[in-house]
Amino acid sequence: MTVVVGLAVSAIGYAIVNSESYKDQHMRYKLGIVGSTDSNMLTMGVNLLKNDDDSRFMLDIVRFDDEDDARAALRNGKVSAYVLITDEFLNSVNALSDDISLEYFATSGQRGITGVMIDELADIASELVVSSEKGLLVLEEDLRNAGFPSEAINAQVDQLLLLYVGAMIARGNMAEFSELGLANGLTTPEYYSISLSLFFLLLMSFCSISFFLGKKKATYQFISAKGLGAGRQILAEFFAYFLMNLFCVELILFFVRKLVERNIIPTQNGEIIGDTILIKSEFNIILVVILFSALAFFIFEVVTGVINKFLAAFILYIGMAYISGYFYPKSFFPDGLRILGINLPTGVAFAYMEGLKRESFSTLSSSKMLVGEYVSIPGCIFMMANYTLIFILGSVFIRGRKIRK
Amino acid sequence: MIEIKGVTKNYGKKQVLKGVTFDVAPGEIVGILGANGSGKSTLLSILAGLQRSNGGYFAIDGKDLLGDSKLRNKKVAYVPQENPLIEELNAWDNLRMWYDAKTLKAELKNGMLKLLGIDEFLKVPVSKMSGGMKKRLTIGCAMNGGPELMLLDEPTAALDMVCRNEIYDYFESFRSTGGSMIISTHELQEIELCNKCYILKDGVLHPYTYDGDLQHLIGILE
Numbered sequence: 197m198t199v200v201v202g203l204a205v206s207a208i209g210y211a212i213v214n215s216e217s218y219k220d221q222h223m224r225y226k227l228g229i230v231g232s233t234d235s236n237m238l239t240m241g242v243n244l245l246k247n248d249d250d251s252r253f254m255l256d257i258v259r260f261d262d263e264d265d266a267r268a269a270l271r272n273g274k275v276s277a278y279v280l281i282t283d284e285f286l287n288s289v290n291a292l293s294d295d296i297s298l299e300y301f302a303t304s305g306q307r308g309i310t311g312v313m314i315d316e317l318a319d320i321a322s323e324l325v326v327s328s329e330k331g332l333l334v335l336e337e338d339l340r341n342a343g344f345p346s347e348a349i350n351a352q353v354d355q356l357l358l359l360y361v362g363a364m365i366a367r368g369n370m371a372e373f374s375e376l377g378l379a380n381g382l383t384t385p386e387y388y389s390i391s392l393s394l395f396f397l398l399l400m401s402f403c404s405i406s407f408f409l410g411k412k413k414a415t416y417q418f419i420s421a422k423g424l425g426a427g428r429q430i431l432a433e434f435f436a437y438f439l440m441n442l443f444c445v446e447l448i449l450f451f452v453r454k455l456v457e458r459n460i461i462p463t464q465n466g467e468i469i470g471d472t473i474l475i476k477s478e479f480n481i482i483l484v485v486i487l488f489s490a491l492a493f494f495i496f497e498v499v500t501g502v503i504n505k506f507l508a509a510f511i512l513y514i515g516m517a518y519i520s521g522y523f524y525p526k527s528f529f530p531d532g533l534r535i536l537g538i539n540l541p542t543g544v545a546f547a548y549m550e551g552l553k554r555e556s557f558s559t560l561s562s563s564k565m566l567v568g569e570y571v572s573i574p575g576c577i578f579m580m581a582n583y584t585l586i587f588i589l590g591s592v593f594i595r596g597r598k599i600r601k
Numbered sequence: 602m603i604e605i606k607g608v609t610k611n612y613g614k615k616q617v618l619k620g621v622t623f624d625v626a627p628g629e630i631v632g633i634l635g636a637n638g639s640g641k642s643t644l645l646s647i648l649a650g651l652q653r654s655n656g657g658y659f660a661i662d663g664k665d666l667l668g669d670s671k672l673r674n675k676k677v678a679y680v681p682q683e684n685p686l687i688e689e690l691n692a693w694d695n696l697r698m699w700y701d702a703k704t705l706k707a708e709l710k711n712g713m714l715k716l717l718g719i720d721e722f723l724k725v726p727v728s729k730m731s732g733g734m735k736k737r738l739t740i741g742c743a744m745n746g747g748p749e750l751m752l753l754d755e756p757t758a759a760l761d762m763v764c765r766n767e768i769y770d771y772f773e774s775f776r777s778t779g780g781s782m783i784i785s786t787h788e789l790q791e792i793e794l795c796n797k798c799y800i801l802k803d804g805v806l807h808p809y810t811y812d813g814d815l816q817h818l819i820g821i822l823e
Contacts, residue, residue, distance in 0.1 A: 410688050418685030421649040423674035
């Protein structure tokens with residue numbers, strides 16, 4: 197069962213990363229623009245972009261005064277990318293010089309918006325060509341009306357043309373693209389190594405489903421009549437169930453570690469894609485195993501019948517994992533769904549593992565705030581503990597009802 | 602002396618037990634008769650501590666058991682109607698959940714478990730036991746700690762004559778040591794075994810003496 201689950205997760209992960217829908221995202225993008233709100237030129241540019249016939253169907257423009265806000269929004273998935281427009285850049289444009297360029301920031305999951313931005317820059321270049329042509333014609337006409345000789349006019353027009361061409365060539369490098377990772381600063385392999393490892397942990401709860409088979413209300417009642425009430429029954433069973441899950445996880449990690457040692461599993465920069473997090477945080481992963489064990493225990497306690505238990509848990513796992521960003525980046529979802537996904541047990545576990553990854557698996561006592569999410573690792577642990585408590589108390593409540601019926 | 606006074610139980614607005622009152626003397630078997638859904642199992646589950654009553658008093662030798670779960674667990678054994686044993690385990694392992702090894706060996710050698718004949722199938726998994734073996738093992742598990750009162754919910758339902766007689770023999774030996782029993786039953790054989798019987802109807806307990814007229818009994822229950 198354990199091997200089957202491992203293979204299934206690997207297959208799903210491979211399919212997701214290589215799916216066409218992942219590569220070609222057709223959606224409306226939110227683009228952040230960072231720059232001084234006092235700048236009339238920037239305001240005018242943003243308005244132009246908003247009202248451009250092409251881009252208004254593709255882009256929602258969100259203005260930011262501060263780059264940190266834009267970066268936080270990007271990491272939270274509130275914007276798909278942001279462009280940093282400094283005062284120096286605006287001055288450079290005004291002076292038709294070529295020494296300052298735009299800075300464009302996106303996550304690696306936003307390949308689509310990169311294309312949109314490149315199209316926009318090409319459009320801007322076209323506009324510049326048209327405008328410069330007009331400028332040349334106006335200059336020529338003004339000089340002619342002023343009575344300048346043809347040689348002088350041609351020399352001035354040539355000089356302006358060269359200036360425009362120089363500016364145009366420079367504007368070919370108008371933007372510098374920086375990739376901030378898929379989400380929260382993680383690269384695509386890091387992101388999916390976390391998400392698939394967590395999904396793998398969720399599915400691992402099925403390995404111990406036999407623990408819940410053949411149980412009868414009469415057994416609960418009999419044990420309760422002997423002085424072990426619903427609370428003590430659930431605590432004892434949950435502890436046993438958690439240990440079984442942990443054993444299964446550690447067993448797989450043991451074999452993965454052996455394969456790595458013998459260089460059978462390929463590595464990238466010394467890390468194993470897909471199992472990086474698990475291997476590096478064997479102690480820390482226990483907290484996630486506790487949370488997911490409690491979740492599975494609650495589902496299995498509520499639902500009766502082995503097929504029903506399996507189906508209910510599987511459907512819930514898929515749904516929760518999906519909206520928590522296990523298969524697609526969180527920015528893929530609308531705000532409401534994204535916030536829900538982040539706050540589900542699967543989302544909290546994801547934030548916790550992301551935090552560990554970003555802090556290079558430092559100690560749990562670290563109170564460093566995670567940029568963007570504003571959730572600390574202790575905060576994640578607190579939320580995971582709350583969820584665990586809720587699931588266990590829920591199980592106690594359900595068991596109590598079974599005993600009393 | 603076991604005293605049960607004014608036990609009431611409501612499910613929402615429906616009153617299932619309306620001040621149930623009776624006594625059980627040491628060595629006495631009391632039978633509770635009633636139609637399905639009359640509240641027999643509810644009464645037993647309240648006395649066993651599985652459910653809370655809405656009022657009433659349950660005591661052994663003047664010590665209140667409804668408010669003292671530790672004392673109740675020591676003094677009262679409960680045998681549910683369905684098999685509560687863990688199917689994957691054998692008889693020994695099921696017994697070990699409730700007995701320490703030393704006591705268990707002593708009981709199997711010449712104690713109450715020997716009387717139940719459990720020593721004959723110690724290594725048999727529950728899933729391969731007959732109904733009679735399961736019931737005897739359940740009683741054996743329930744009886745650890747030497748309780749004074751045994752609550753039995755239809756103890757011989759779906760058992761054949763031989764199994765019933767084995768269990769009745771055990772009841773007689775338990776009674777002979779001063780143990781008391783409250784049995785919820787439909788079986789005539791068990792009614793005849795009881796020192797006194799009550800019929801639970803509409804939440805009220807009525808004294809009843811079986812005089813061999815089955816039709817009369819059916820009429821009362823209906």
